[in-house]
Amino acid sequence: MDFLIFQAPMLMVQATMDGLVIGIIFALVAYGMALQWGVMNIINIAQGELVIMGGYIAYFLYIAGIHPAFGVLLSPIIMFFVGVGIYKLVINKVVDRDLFISILATFGISILAQQLMNFAFGADVVVADSGFGTLMMFDNSVVLPMSKLFSASVCIISAIILVAYMKRSKLGRAIRATAQNARAAKILGVDTEKVYAATFGINAALCGIAGACVAMTFTLHPYTGLPYTIRSFMIVIIAGLGNLPAVAVSGMGLGVFEEWSDYLLGTEFRIAAVFSLLVIILVYRRFKLARKREYLK
Amino acid sequence: MNKNTLLYAGLIIFGLAGAFIFPAYKLQLSFLYILIVLAMTWDVQGGQMGYNTFGNILFFGIGMYICSSVQIGMFFDLGEWTDAGGEKTFVHTTPQFFQGLAVGLVMAAIIPTLIAGIIGYGILGLRGHYFAICTLALGIAAGEIAGGIEIIGAGQGMTVPVWPKDFGSNELSSEFFYYLSFGLAVTTFAVLRWAYSTRFGLVLNAIRDNEDKAESMGINTMRYKIIGWMVSAFFVGLAGGIMGHINGYIEPTEIAFAGPTFGVFMVLMAILGGKGTLWGPLVGAVIFHLFKEGFWTYFLGWQYVALGVLIVVIVVYFPEGLMGWLREKYPERFGEVIDEADRKAQVELK
Numbered sequence: 001m002d003f004l005i006f007q008a009p010m011l012m013v014q015a016t017m018d019g020l021v022i023g024i025i026f027a028l029v030a031y032g033m034a035l036q037w038g039v040m041n042i043i044n045i046a047q048g049e050l051v052i053m054g055g056y057i058a059y060f061l062y063i064a065g066i067h068p069a070f071g072v073l074l075s076p077i078i079m080f081f082v083g084v085g086i087y088k089l090v091i092n093k094v095v096d097r098d099l100f101i102s103i104l105a106t107f108g109i110s111i112l113a114q115q116l117m118n119f120a121f122g123a124d125v126v127v128a129d130s131g132f133g134t135l136m137m138f139d140n141s142v143v144l145p146m147s148k149l150f151s152a153s154v155c156i157i158s159a160i161i162l163v164a165y166m167k168r169s170k171l172g173r174a175i176r177a178t179a180q181n182a183r184a185a186k187i188l189g190v191d192t193e194k195v196y197a198a199t200f201g202i203n204a205a206l207c208g209i210a211g212a213c214v215a216m217t218f219t220l221h222p223y224t225g226l227p228y229t230i231r232s233f234m235i236v237i238i239a240g241l242g243n244l245p246a247v248a249v250s251g252m253g254l255g256v257f258e259e260w261s262d263y264l265l266g267t268e269f270r271i272a273a274v275f276s277l278l279v280i281i282l283v284y285r286r287f288k289l290a291r292k293r294e295y296l297k
Numbered sequence: 298m299n300k301n302t303l304l305y306a307g308l309i310i311f312g313l314a315g316a317f318i319f320p321a322y323k324l325q326l327s328f329l330y331i332l333i334v335l336a337m338t339w340d341v342q343g344g345q346m347g348y349n350t351f352g353n354i355l356f357f358g359i360g361m362y363i364c365s366s367v368q369i370g371m372f373f374d375l376g377e378w379t380d381a382g383g384e385k386t387f388v389h390t391t392p393q394f395f396q397g398l399a400v401g402l403v404m405a406a407i408i409p410t411l412i413a414g415i416i417g418y419g420i421l422g423l424r425g426h427y428f429a430i431c432t433l434a435l436g437i438a439a440g441e442i443a444g445g446i447e448i449i450g451a452g453q454g455m456t457v458p459v460w461p462k463d464f465g466s467n468e469l470s471s472e473f474f475y476y477l478s479f480g481l482a483v484t485t486f487a488v489l490r491w492a493y494s495t496r497f498g499l500v501l502n503a504i505r506d507n508e509d510k511a512e513s514m515g516i517n518t519m520r521y522k523i524i525g526w527m528v529s530a531f532f533v534g535l536a537g538g539i540m541g542h543i544n545g546y547i548e549p550t551e552i553a554f555a556g557p558t559f560g561v562f563m564v565l566m567a568i569l570g571g572k573g574t575l576w577g578p579l580v581g582a583v584i585f586h587l588f589k590e591g592f593w594t595y596f597l598g599w600q601y602v603a604l605g606v607l608i609v610v611i612v613v614y615f616p617e618g619l620m621g622w623l624r625e626k627y628p629e630r631f632g633e634v635i636d637e638a639d640r641k642a643q644v645e646l647k
Contacts, residue, residue, distance in 0.1 A: 043426055093613045099426040100349045104564065105612045111557055112605025230434055237427075268445040268452075275438035282431045283419040296427045 014142045015259040021148040023255025025213050027248045028155040029228055030235035031162070032206035038241040039179040039199045040095050042102035046086075047232055048225030049113035050204050054079050054211025055220045056121050059128045062215075068128035071212035072154050076205035083204025087197045095196060110225065117222035128215040151213035158209050162202070163244060175199055179242075227271055234278045237285075237296075312479045316472050327475045327543055329586045330482040334536040335559065336566035336578035336585075337485055338529040343564065344572030345498065346525055347505030348421065352432025354560035355439050356409035356530040358553035360537030362449055364405035365457045365547060368397035379450040391464040398458075402538045409534030410527045417523040424508070433556065440554030454548035457541050478539050485532045490575055492528070501525055505573075557601075561608065562589075569611055571620025580619055 033047055044050075057078055058071025090109060094102045132146035166172035177185040178195045186192050210228075214220065235254060239246035254274075261273035282296070289295055312330075316323050335357070342348045369378050373387045381387070389397060416435075423431055444452045460470035492498055500521045503511040512518050541547050551558075562585065570581020588607070592600045617625070 043430070090609055090613060097616075100429055101612055101616060103349075103426060103429055104568075105609050107561065108605045108608030108612065110605075111561070111601055111608065115599075115601040115605065226437065230430075230437075233430055266445070269442070272438050272441035272445065275434040275441065278434040279420070279431055279438065282423055282427055286419065286422040286427075290422055295422065295424050297424075 010142060011263060012260070015263045016256050017142060017144055018148070019256030019259035020252045021144070021152045021255070022217065022259070023252035024152040024155045024248065025210050025217070025251075026228070026231045026235060026254055027251025028159060028206055028210045028213075030232035030239070030251055031159060031244065031247050032203035032210075033229075033232040034236045034239075034241050034247060035175075035206075036199055036203045037236060039175055040091070040196050041099065042091065042095060043099060043106070043233070044203070045103055045106040045229055046110040046113055046225070047203075047207060048228030048230075049110050049117070050079060050083070050207035050225075051211040051214060051228045052117065052220060052222065052225045053082065053113065054204075054208030055128075055215035056117065056211075057208065058212035058215040059121075059126055059220060062128035068130055068212065068216050069150065071128070071215065072158075072209050075208035075212045076158075077208075079208030079211075080201040080205040083201040083207075084197050086204070087200040091200055092193070092196065110229075114222050114225065121222060123222065125219045125221045126215075127219045130216040145217070147216045151217050154209065154213060158206070159244065159248070162206070171195070171198055227274055230275060230278055234274075234281065238281065309483065312483070315479075316475045323471045323475050324543065325586075325590060327471070327478040327539075329582065330475075330478040331536050331540050331543070332562065332566060332586055333482045333579050333582040334478075334485045334532055335563040336570070336582040337489055338532045338536075339563040340567045340572055340574075340578045341489065341501070341525050341529045343567055344574070344577070345493065345501040345505060346522065347508075348424075348522070349429045349564070350432045351429060351556065351560055351564070352420075352435045353529055353533050353563060354436045354554055354556055355432075356413060356533040357537040357540070357559060358436075358439060358443065358549070358555075359409045359412065360405035360534030361541040361547055361553045362443065363408050363534070364398075364401035364538030365455065365541050366401075366449060367404045368394075368401040368458050371397050371400060376448050379448065379453075379455045389458045389461055391461040394458060394461045394464070398542075402535060405534045405538035406531050407534075409530040409537075413526045413530035414523055417526045418519070421519065421522040421526060433560075436554055436556045436560055440550040440556065443554060444549040450547070452549060454546060454552070456546055457544075474539060474543050478536075478543070481532070481535055481539060486579070488528070488532075493575060497521065497524070561604075565608060565611060568616065568618055571618030571622070571624075574618075574620040574624075577618055577620040584619070 029047060029051055033044065036042060036044055054071075054075040057075035058068045061071050061074065062068040086109065090105055091102075094105050130147040130150070132150060134143050134145045136143060166176060174185070174190045174195050175198065177188070177190055178192050178199075182192055185195075231254060235247055235250045238250040254277075257277065258270060258274060262270045265273060285296060315326050319326065335353070339350070339353055342350045342353070366375055368389075369375055369387075372389060372393050378387055420428065420431055420435070443449065449455055460467060493501075500511065500516055500518075503514075503516065504518050504522065508518055537553070541553075544552060547553055550556075554560075566581040566585045567578040568581070569585055570579065571577030589600075589604075592603045596603060615622075623630070
């Protein structure tokens with residue numbers, strides 16, 4: 001058998017390790033998407049642009065001579081306000097409308113954000129070099145950059161903090177109540193408008209953290225946002241809304257799938273593989289449900 | 298003579314004479330006809346059937362690639378052609394060009410139609426936003442895959458066959474494609490106008506209004522959904538084939554499978570004009586084209602910013618579109634009979 005998959009087992013181990021680590025970053029973005037989808041019932045196509053925007057904040061810290069790792073602290077704060085701003089301008093007008101309206105409106109925001117970032121930051125591919133070393137494993141045949149490990153731990157920690165916050169705090173309770181039944185929450189005195197704004201802000205902040213990690217581990221470019229949206233959408237439909245362990249597992253699974261297809265098919269088909277996988281998963285689920293005369297809701 | 302006949306006659310005369318009245322705008326007008334086809338075929342899904350698709354761009358790109366590849370491949374080696382890039386060492390003679398174009402356009406119509414039929418069975422079972430996102434992914438995946446295939450030029454793209462010089466000047470070429478795209482737009486309009494007036498149109502509307510109910514009334518909804526998509530794919534594929542020639546160059550993600558431009562344009566045009574109406578997408582396409590050309594000319598560089606703002610504004614504040622607004626304002630003109638007493642009663646209730 002002359003398949004690439006059997007030729008270099010160590011490279012496959014490498015791809016798997018990379019995939020697991022970057023999958024955690026995808027899972028964080030997907031958690032933000034699950035949050036806003038569950039609470040506000042909107043699908044945000046501009047999710048990926050929020051990630052890239054957060055990444056540029058870390059990049060500018062790097063340019064200014066500050067270590068980009070501080071980006072994971074600064075960029076969620078800035079992105080929270082960006083998110084609230086986007087909510088106040090556009091999202092609050094589409095919240096209780098048809099889902100397609102929100103898809104199209106956020107598609108518009110995505111095009112707008114891409115173009116504005118292109119003006120502001122230029123069309124070059126940039127990376128914020130973290131200067132962390134690399135970790136050698138298995139007789140130096142598998143390389144794990146410390147920046148990836150750092151990013152993964154940051155994402156795990158922020159997810160844990162968020163879960164605790166959602167469980168304990170008053171705002172978290174209000175968000176969960178709104179997700180269960182917005183009308184009932186309103187009657188019982190929850191300011192749903194504020195809850196929605198906060199949810200979108202938290203989502204943007206999560207994207208900001210993920211973006212800062214992306215800036216350190218991958219590259220940034222104004223037009224590369226859409227794959228992050230599709231990835232998070234895919235993770236959410238596999239894992240379901242509000243199932244955090246499943247989100248983490250399917251995020252890592254997606255990461256591994258991506259690294260493998262990158263290695264086996266070639267880098268030029270990496271994005272194509274992600275997008276095709278989404279189509280395949282949706283069609284598979286549709287046929288599975290059609291046997292019970294149901295459809296994806 | 299009634300008003301409608303006058304309107305149709307006027308539009309057709311305008312179209313036929315347009316190439317000579319506005320010789321400088323021939324290219325723009327042929328572009329407009331392509332946009333009209335895209336908007337009207339999007340409306341078959343988005344407006345009449347209630348399936349908001351981002352994926353019709355798939356058939357546009359496939360048609361574009363198929364048409365040129367067939368036209369080249371019939372007489373030359375396709376791989377050598379794309380390797381040569383911009384160098385025009387291969388030149389079609391006049392009969393070769395037209396034979397190739399005819400076969401190419403036929404293939405550009407048939408193959409997307411078949412593809413729509415095959416993938417439609419899987420994808421049209423999805424509903425609502427799942428359908429929208431799935432088709433969005435489909436279009437982008439197609440663009441990325443086309444960008445990785447060597448024989449059609451990979452990410453570099455390919456040139457389309459040049460117009461045979463011994464047949465006529467470049468002026469004649471733009472007139473030829475002007476009438477080709479005009480003919481396509483007229484055919485699309487006529488076919489859809491006829492289709493909407495039959496049982497087919499009624500079934501599409503029934504699917505939009507309540508698919509489960511339509512199915513329980515004994516309609517095989519899946520069959521109608523697939524046929525609807527195949528009709529769209531047929532015309533969009535042809536439009537793609539012609540667009541390749543108007544443009545003169547094919548590139549995978551910016552022109553052929555251009556999700557952020559044509560893929561969104563078609564949705565936007567239909568919504569701007571008023572989706573679910575016969576005339577809406579046409580009117581929307583004309584307005585959108587004027588707007589777009591204005592911006593592309595006077596605010597070059599800011600056009601995508603304007604596009605993003607336009608999408609948000611239309612979707613948020615103007616989702617019914619122009620025809621919807623007119624219908625609200627002058628219901629009588631749309632053949633709706635209003636019972637004054639009933640209307641007053643409703644107003645009082647409010």
